[in-house]
Amino acid sequence: MRGLIAADQVLRIPLLPVLAAQGLAVRRNAQMLPEPTGPRTGRSGRGPRLRLLICGDSSAAGVGAGTQAQALSGHLVDQLAKHYSVEWRLEATTGHTTQDTLDRLKGVQGEFDAVVTALGVNDVTRAVTSRQFAQRQTQLITALSKDLKARRIVVTGVPQMNRFPALPYPLAWVLGRQAARLDQALQQVVFAHPHVRHLKLDLPDDPALAAPDGYHPSPRAYALWAEAAAQLLRQA
Structure with a gap:
Protein backbone atom coordinates (compact mmCIF):
# COMPACT_ATOMS: atom_id res chain seq x y z
CA MET A 1 0.00 0.00 0.00
CA ARG A 2 1.42 3.32 -1.07
CA GLY A 3 1.79 6.07 1.51
CA LEU A 4 -0.15 9.29 1.38
CA ILE A 5 1.34 12.08 -0.69
CA ALA A 6 2.28 15.11 1.40
CA ALA A 7 0.56 18.44 0.79
CA ASP A 8 3.73 20.13 -0.44
CA GLN A 9 4.28 17.33 -2.96
CA VAL A 10 0.76 17.78 -4.29
CA LEU A 11 1.04 21.56 -4.49
CA ARG A 12 4.52 21.46 -6.03
CA ILE A 13 3.05 21.01 -9.53
CA PRO A 14 0.73 24.06 -9.57
CA LEU A 15 3.39 26.05 -7.73
CA LEU A 16 6.12 25.05 -10.17
CA PRO A 17 6.24 28.39 -12.07
CA VAL A 18 6.53 30.32 -8.80
CA LEU A 19 9.10 27.90 -7.35
CA ALA A 20 11.19 28.04 -10.52
CA ALA A 21 11.14 31.84 -10.55
CA GLN A 22 12.06 32.03 -6.88
CA GLY A 23 14.84 29.49 -7.32
CA LEU A 24 16.35 31.50 -10.17
CA ALA A 25 16.08 34.70 -8.16
CA VAL A 26 17.78 33.13 -5.15
CA ARG A 27 20.66 31.90 -7.31
CA ARG A 28 20.96 35.24 -9.11
CA ASN A 29 20.99 37.27 -5.90
CA ALA A 30 22.91 34.84 -3.71
CA GLN A 31 26.02 36.09 -1.98
CA MET A 32 28.62 33.45 -2.78
CA LEU A 33 30.75 33.05 0.32
CA PRO A 34 34.10 31.27 0.05
CA GLU A 35 35.24 28.36 2.16
CA PRO A 36 37.26 29.73 5.09
CA THR A 37 41.01 29.88 5.11
CA GLY A 38 43.13 27.88 7.51
CA PRO A 39 44.47 24.36 8.01
CA ARG A 40 42.33 21.29 7.38
CA THR A 41 44.45 18.93 9.44
CA GLY A 42 46.20 19.32 12.75
CA ARG A 43 46.80 18.27 16.34
CA SER A 44 45.61 19.93 19.52
CA GLY A 45 45.16 19.21 23.21
CA ARG A 46 46.50 16.74 25.73
CA GLY A 47 45.11 13.47 26.99
CA PRO A 48 43.95 10.23 25.38
CA ARG A 49 44.43 10.11 21.62
CA LEU A 50 41.36 10.94 19.53
CA ARG A 51 41.53 10.72 15.75
CA LEU A 52 38.74 12.94 14.42
CA LEU A 53 37.28 13.24 10.92
CA ILE A 54 34.83 15.97 9.88
CA CYS A 55 33.21 15.47 6.48
CA GLY A 56 30.38 16.82 4.40
CA ASP A 57 29.23 19.87 2.50
CA SER A 58 29.78 23.64 2.72
CA SER A 59 28.64 23.81 6.33
CA ALA A 60 31.18 21.15 7.30
CA ALA A 61 33.74 23.17 5.34
CA GLY A 62 32.81 26.23 7.41
CA VAL A 63 31.28 28.56 4.82
CA GLY A 64 30.03 31.61 6.69
CA ALA A 65 33.16 31.83 8.85
CA GLY A 66 36.30 33.74 7.97
CA THR A 67 38.76 31.09 9.12
CA ASP A 103 33.13 9.10 -3.52
CA ARG A 104 35.56 11.49 -1.82
CA LEU A 105 36.15 9.23 1.17
CA LYS A 106 37.32 6.41 -1.10
CA GLY A 107 40.58 8.30 -1.37
CA VAL A 108 41.02 8.91 2.36
CA GLN A 109 43.64 6.78 4.07
CA GLY A 110 43.94 5.97 7.76
CA GLU A 111 41.67 5.20 10.68
CA PHE A 112 39.54 7.44 12.86
CA ASP A 113 38.07 7.10 16.33
CA ALA A 114 35.31 9.68 15.82
CA VAL A 115 33.51 11.25 12.87
CA VAL A 116 31.12 14.19 12.51
CA THR A 117 29.16 14.50 9.27
CA ALA A 118 27.10 17.37 7.85
CA LEU A 119 25.05 16.58 4.76
CA GLY A 120 21.54 16.92 3.37
CA VAL A 121 20.95 20.41 1.98
CA ASN A 122 22.40 19.57 -1.43
CA ASP A 123 20.53 16.26 -1.43
CA VAL A 124 17.34 18.29 -0.98
CA THR A 125 18.12 20.73 -3.79
CA ARG A 126 19.17 17.88 -6.11
CA ALA A 127 15.76 16.20 -5.56
CA VAL A 128 17.20 13.09 -3.88
CA THR A 129 14.33 10.98 -2.55
CA SER A 130 14.04 9.83 1.06
CA ARG A 131 14.74 6.24 0.03
CA GLN A 132 17.83 7.22 -1.95
CA PHE A 133 19.05 9.40 0.90
CA ALA A 134 18.60 6.59 3.43
CA GLN A 135 20.47 4.14 1.20
CA ARG A 136 23.37 6.53 0.65
CA GLN A 137 23.60 7.48 4.32
CA THR A 138 23.65 3.80 5.21
CA GLN A 139 26.49 3.31 2.73
CA LEU A 140 28.31 6.28 4.26
CA ILE A 141 28.02 4.92 7.79
CA THR A 142 29.23 1.53 6.58
CA ALA A 143 32.23 3.09 4.84
CA LEU A 144 33.12 5.16 7.90
CA SER A 145 32.72 2.19 10.23
CA LYS A 146 34.37 -0.57 8.19
CA ASP A 147 36.86 1.18 5.93
CA LEU A 148 37.93 3.99 8.28
CA LYS A 149 37.26 2.03 11.51
CA ALA A 150 35.20 4.82 13.14
CA ARG A 151 33.83 3.77 16.54
CA ARG A 152 31.83 6.93 17.24
CA ILE A 153 29.87 8.82 14.59
CA VAL A 154 27.73 11.93 15.02
CA VAL A 155 25.46 12.54 12.05
CA THR A 156 24.19 16.11 11.92
CA GLY A 157 20.52 16.29 11.02
CA VAL A 158 19.31 17.82 7.77
CA PRO A 159 18.85 21.56 8.45
CA GLN A 160 15.42 23.12 8.69
CA MET A 161 15.56 24.84 5.32
CA ASN A 162 12.25 26.61 5.85
CA ARG A 163 14.13 28.78 8.38
CA PHE A 164 16.88 29.89 5.98
CA PRO A 165 16.58 33.71 5.72
CA ALA A 166 17.69 33.64 2.07
CA LEU A 167 14.74 31.50 0.94
CA PRO A 168 11.37 33.14 0.17
CA TYR A 169 8.00 31.45 0.58
CA PRO A 170 6.64 29.17 -0.81
CA LEU A 171 10.09 27.91 -1.87
CA ALA A 172 11.24 27.78 1.76
CA TRP A 173 8.16 25.78 2.72
CA VAL A 174 8.60 23.21 -0.06
CA LEU A 175 12.32 22.74 0.59
CA GLY A 176 11.71 22.68 4.34
CA ARG A 177 9.18 19.88 4.05
CA GLN A 178 11.52 17.82 1.88
CA ALA A 179 14.39 18.45 4.29
CA ALA A 180 12.20 17.20 7.14
CA ARG A 181 11.42 14.00 5.22
CA LEU A 182 15.10 13.35 4.56
CA ASP A 183 15.92 13.96 8.20
CA GLN A 184 13.22 11.53 9.30
CA ALA A 185 14.77 8.91 7.01
CA LEU A 186 18.18 9.76 8.45
CA GLN A 187 16.98 9.21 12.00
CA GLN A 188 15.71 5.76 11.03
CA VAL A 189 19.11 4.92 9.55
CA VAL A 190 20.91 6.09 12.68
CA PHE A 191 18.59 4.07 14.93
CA ALA A 192 19.88 0.88 13.28
CA HIS A 193 23.50 1.65 14.23
CA PRO A 194 24.26 1.71 17.99
CA HIS A 195 27.57 3.58 17.58
CA VAL A 196 25.95 6.43 15.63
CA ARG A 197 24.12 9.45 17.08
CA HIS A 198 21.78 11.86 15.32
CA LEU A 199 22.37 15.51 16.17
CA LYS A 200 19.28 17.63 15.62
CA LEU A 201 20.21 21.30 15.52
CA ASP A 202 17.29 23.43 16.67
CA LEU A 203 18.91 26.82 17.04
CA PRO A 204 16.88 29.89 18.04
CA ASP A 205 15.68 32.40 15.42
CA ASP A 206 18.53 34.80 16.05
CA PRO A 207 19.87 36.85 13.10
CA ALA A 208 23.34 36.59 14.65
CA LEU A 209 23.33 32.84 13.97
CA ALA A 210 23.06 33.26 10.19
CA ALA A 211 25.91 34.18 7.85
CA PRO A 212 25.52 37.26 5.62
CA ASP A 213 24.25 35.07 2.76
CA GLY A 214 21.26 33.93 4.82
CA TYR A 215 22.03 30.34 3.93
CA HIS A 216 24.96 29.23 6.08
CA PRO A 217 25.73 29.33 9.82
CA SER A 218 27.64 32.20 11.40
CA PRO A 219 30.69 31.62 13.61
CA ARG A 220 28.38 31.81 16.64
CA ALA A 221 26.16 29.08 15.20
CA TYR A 222 29.21 26.94 14.45
CA ALA A 223 30.26 27.28 18.10
CA LEU A 224 26.86 26.04 19.32
CA TRP A 225 26.89 23.21 16.80
CA ALA A 226 30.39 22.15 17.83
CA GLU A 227 29.48 22.18 21.51
CA ALA A 228 26.51 19.88 20.90
CA ALA A 229 28.56 17.53 18.70
CA ALA A 230 31.36 17.34 21.25
CA GLN A 231 28.90 16.43 23.99
CA LEU A 232 27.52 13.56 21.90
CA LEU A 233 30.99 12.28 21.07
CA ARG A 234 32.03 12.32 24.71
CA GLN A 235 28.84 10.53 25.77
CA ALA A 236 29.51 7.83 23.17
Whole structure:
Protein backbone atom coordinates (compact mmCIF):
# COMPACT_ATOMS: atom_id res chain seq x y z
CA MET A 1 0.00 0.00 0.00
CA ARG A 2 1.42 3.32 -1.07
CA GLY A 3 1.79 6.07 1.51
CA LEU A 4 -0.15 9.29 1.38
CA ILE A 5 1.34 12.08 -0.69
CA ALA A 6 2.28 15.11 1.40
CA ALA A 7 0.56 18.44 0.79
CA ASP A 8 3.73 20.13 -0.44
CA GLN A 9 4.28 17.33 -2.96
CA VAL A 10 0.76 17.78 -4.29
CA LEU A 11 1.04 21.56 -4.49
CA ARG A 12 4.52 21.46 -6.03
CA ILE A 13 3.05 21.01 -9.53
CA PRO A 14 0.73 24.06 -9.57
CA LEU A 15 3.39 26.05 -7.73
CA LEU A 16 6.12 25.05 -10.17
CA PRO A 17 6.24 28.39 -12.07
CA VAL A 18 6.53 30.32 -8.80
CA LEU A 19 9.10 27.90 -7.35
CA ALA A 20 11.19 28.04 -10.52
CA ALA A 21 11.14 31.84 -10.55
CA GLN A 22 12.06 32.03 -6.88
CA GLY A 23 14.84 29.49 -7.32
CA LEU A 24 16.35 31.50 -10.17
CA ALA A 25 16.08 34.70 -8.16
CA VAL A 26 17.78 33.13 -5.15
CA ARG A 27 20.66 31.90 -7.31
CA ARG A 28 20.96 35.24 -9.11
CA ASN A 29 20.99 37.27 -5.90
CA ALA A 30 22.91 34.84 -3.71
CA GLN A 31 26.02 36.09 -1.98
CA MET A 32 28.62 33.45 -2.78
CA LEU A 33 30.75 33.05 0.32
CA PRO A 34 34.10 31.27 0.05
CA GLU A 35 35.24 28.36 2.16
CA PRO A 36 37.26 29.73 5.09
CA THR A 37 41.01 29.88 5.11
CA GLY A 38 43.13 27.88 7.51
CA PRO A 39 44.47 24.36 8.01
CA ARG A 40 42.33 21.29 7.38
CA THR A 41 44.45 18.93 9.44
CA GLY A 42 46.20 19.32 12.75
CA ARG A 43 46.80 18.27 16.34
CA SER A 44 45.61 19.93 19.52
CA GLY A 45 45.16 19.21 23.21
CA ARG A 46 46.50 16.74 25.73
CA GLY A 47 45.11 13.47 26.99
CA PRO A 48 43.95 10.23 25.38
CA ARG A 49 44.43 10.11 21.62
CA LEU A 50 41.36 10.94 19.53
CA ARG A 51 41.53 10.72 15.75
CA LEU A 52 38.74 12.94 14.42
CA LEU A 53 37.28 13.24 10.92
CA ILE A 54 34.83 15.97 9.88
CA CYS A 55 33.21 15.47 6.48
CA GLY A 56 30.38 16.82 4.40
CA ASP A 57 29.23 19.87 2.50
CA SER A 58 29.78 23.64 2.72
CA SER A 59 28.64 23.81 6.33
CA ALA A 60 31.18 21.15 7.30
CA ALA A 61 33.74 23.17 5.34
CA GLY A 62 32.81 26.23 7.41
CA VAL A 63 31.28 28.56 4.82
CA GLY A 64 30.03 31.61 6.69
CA ALA A 65 33.16 31.83 8.85
CA GLY A 66 36.30 33.74 7.97
CA THR A 67 38.76 31.09 9.12
CA GLN A 68 38.64 27.43 10.06
CA ALA A 69 39.24 28.48 13.67
CA GLN A 70 35.79 30.16 13.57
CA ALA A 71 34.15 27.28 11.72
CA LEU A 72 32.82 23.91 12.83
CA SER A 73 36.26 22.27 12.71
CA GLY A 74 37.96 24.90 14.85
CA HIS A 75 35.27 25.06 17.51
CA LEU A 76 34.89 21.27 17.63
CA VAL A 77 38.62 20.68 18.02
CA ASP A 78 38.74 23.34 20.76
CA GLN A 79 35.95 21.57 22.65
CA LEU A 80 37.49 18.11 22.36
CA ALA A 81 41.04 19.29 23.04
CA LYS A 82 39.98 20.03 26.63
CA HIS A 83 39.81 16.27 27.19
CA TYR A 84 41.81 14.58 24.41
CA SER A 85 44.90 14.82 22.26
CA VAL A 86 43.00 15.44 19.02
CA GLU A 87 44.40 14.51 15.62
CA TRP A 88 41.88 15.94 13.19
CA ARG A 89 41.15 16.09 9.49
CA LEU A 90 38.52 17.97 7.46
CA GLU A 91 37.15 16.48 4.22
CA ALA A 92 34.38 18.80 3.03
CA THR A 93 33.47 20.71 -0.11
CA THR A 94 30.79 23.22 -1.05
CA GLY A 95 27.98 21.59 -3.03
CA HIS A 96 28.68 18.04 -1.97
CA THR A 97 25.85 15.57 -1.60
CA THR A 98 25.99 12.32 0.35
CA GLN A 99 27.06 10.50 -2.83
CA ASP A 100 29.83 13.05 -3.45
CA THR A 101 31.13 12.51 0.07
CA LEU A 102 31.03 8.73 -0.38
CA ASP A 103 33.13 9.10 -3.52
CA ARG A 104 35.56 11.49 -1.82
CA LEU A 105 36.15 9.23 1.17
CA LYS A 106 37.32 6.41 -1.10
CA GLY A 107 40.58 8.30 -1.37
CA VAL A 108 41.02 8.91 2.36
CA GLN A 109 43.64 6.78 4.07
CA GLY A 110 43.94 5.97 7.76
CA GLU A 111 41.67 5.20 10.68
CA PHE A 112 39.54 7.44 12.86
CA ASP A 113 38.07 7.10 16.33
CA ALA A 114 35.31 9.68 15.82
CA VAL A 115 33.51 11.25 12.87
CA VAL A 116 31.12 14.19 12.51
CA THR A 117 29.16 14.50 9.27
CA ALA A 118 27.10 17.37 7.85
CA LEU A 119 25.05 16.58 4.76
CA GLY A 120 21.54 16.92 3.37
CA VAL A 121 20.95 20.41 1.98
CA ASN A 122 22.40 19.57 -1.43
CA ASP A 123 20.53 16.26 -1.43
CA VAL A 124 17.34 18.29 -0.98
CA THR A 125 18.12 20.73 -3.79
CA ARG A 126 19.17 17.88 -6.11
CA ALA A 127 15.76 16.20 -5.56
CA VAL A 128 17.20 13.09 -3.88
CA THR A 129 14.33 10.98 -2.55
CA SER A 130 14.04 9.83 1.06
CA ARG A 131 14.74 6.24 0.03
CA GLN A 132 17.83 7.22 -1.95
CA PHE A 133 19.05 9.40 0.90
CA ALA A 134 18.60 6.59 3.43
CA GLN A 135 20.47 4.14 1.20
CA ARG A 136 23.37 6.53 0.65
CA GLN A 137 23.60 7.48 4.32
CA THR A 138 23.65 3.80 5.21
CA GLN A 139 26.49 3.31 2.73
CA LEU A 140 28.31 6.28 4.26
CA ILE A 141 28.02 4.92 7.79
CA THR A 142 29.23 1.53 6.58
CA ALA A 143 32.23 3.09 4.84
CA LEU A 144 33.12 5.16 7.90
CA SER A 145 32.72 2.19 10.23
CA LYS A 146 34.37 -0.57 8.19
CA ASP A 147 36.86 1.18 5.93
CA LEU A 148 37.93 3.99 8.28
CA LYS A 149 37.26 2.03 11.51
CA ALA A 150 35.20 4.82 13.14
CA ARG A 151 33.83 3.77 16.54
CA ARG A 152 31.83 6.93 17.24
CA ILE A 153 29.87 8.82 14.59
CA VAL A 154 27.73 11.93 15.02
CA VAL A 155 25.46 12.54 12.05
CA THR A 156 24.19 16.11 11.92
CA GLY A 157 20.52 16.29 11.02
CA VAL A 158 19.31 17.82 7.77
CA PRO A 159 18.85 21.56 8.45
CA GLN A 160 15.42 23.12 8.69
CA MET A 161 15.56 24.84 5.32
CA ASN A 162 12.25 26.61 5.85
CA ARG A 163 14.13 28.78 8.38
CA PHE A 164 16.88 29.89 5.98
CA PRO A 165 16.58 33.71 5.72
CA ALA A 166 17.69 33.64 2.07
CA LEU A 167 14.74 31.50 0.94
CA PRO A 168 11.37 33.14 0.17
CA TYR A 169 8.00 31.45 0.58
CA PRO A 170 6.64 29.17 -0.81
CA LEU A 171 10.09 27.91 -1.87
CA ALA A 172 11.24 27.78 1.76
CA TRP A 173 8.16 25.78 2.72
CA VAL A 174 8.60 23.21 -0.06
CA LEU A 175 12.32 22.74 0.59
CA GLY A 176 11.71 22.68 4.34
CA ARG A 177 9.18 19.88 4.05
CA GLN A 178 11.52 17.82 1.88
CA ALA A 179 14.39 18.45 4.29
CA ALA A 180 12.20 17.20 7.14
CA ARG A 181 11.42 14.00 5.22
CA LEU A 182 15.10 13.35 4.56
CA ASP A 183 15.92 13.96 8.20
CA GLN A 184 13.22 11.53 9.30
CA ALA A 185 14.77 8.91 7.01
CA LEU A 186 18.18 9.76 8.45
CA GLN A 187 16.98 9.21 12.00
CA GLN A 188 15.71 5.76 11.03
CA VAL A 189 19.11 4.92 9.55
CA VAL A 190 20.91 6.09 12.68
CA PHE A 191 18.59 4.07 14.93
CA ALA A 192 19.88 0.88 13.28
CA HIS A 193 23.50 1.65 14.23
CA PRO A 194 24.26 1.71 17.99
CA HIS A 195 27.57 3.58 17.58
CA VAL A 196 25.95 6.43 15.63
CA ARG A 197 24.12 9.45 17.08
CA HIS A 198 21.78 11.86 15.32
CA LEU A 199 22.37 15.51 16.17
CA LYS A 200 19.28 17.63 15.62
CA LEU A 201 20.21 21.30 15.52
CA ASP A 202 17.29 23.43 16.67
CA LEU A 203 18.91 26.82 17.04
CA PRO A 204 16.88 29.89 18.04
CA ASP A 205 15.68 32.40 15.42
CA ASP A 206 18.53 34.80 16.05
CA PRO A 207 19.87 36.85 13.10
CA ALA A 208 23.34 36.59 14.65
CA LEU A 209 23.33 32.84 13.97
CA ALA A 210 23.06 33.26 10.19
CA ALA A 211 25.91 34.18 7.85
CA PRO A 212 25.52 37.26 5.62
CA ASP A 213 24.25 35.07 2.76
CA GLY A 214 21.26 33.93 4.82
CA TYR A 215 22.03 30.34 3.93
CA HIS A 216 24.96 29.23 6.08
CA PRO A 217 25.73 29.33 9.82
CA SER A 218 27.64 32.20 11.40
CA PRO A 219 30.69 31.62 13.61
CA ARG A 220 28.38 31.81 16.64
CA ALA A 221 26.16 29.08 15.20
CA TYR A 222 29.21 26.94 14.45
CA ALA A 223 30.26 27.28 18.10
CA LEU A 224 26.86 26.04 19.32
CA TRP A 225 26.89 23.21 16.80
CA ALA A 226 30.39 22.15 17.83
CA GLU A 227 29.48 22.18 21.51
CA ALA A 228 26.51 19.88 20.90
CA ALA A 229 28.56 17.53 18.70
CA ALA A 230 31.36 17.34 21.25
CA GLN A 231 28.90 16.43 23.99
CA LEU A 232 27.52 13.56 21.90
CA LEU A 233 30.99 12.28 21.07
CA ARG A 234 32.03 12.32 24.71
CA GLN A 235 28.84 10.53 25.77
CA ALA A 236 29.51 7.83 23.17
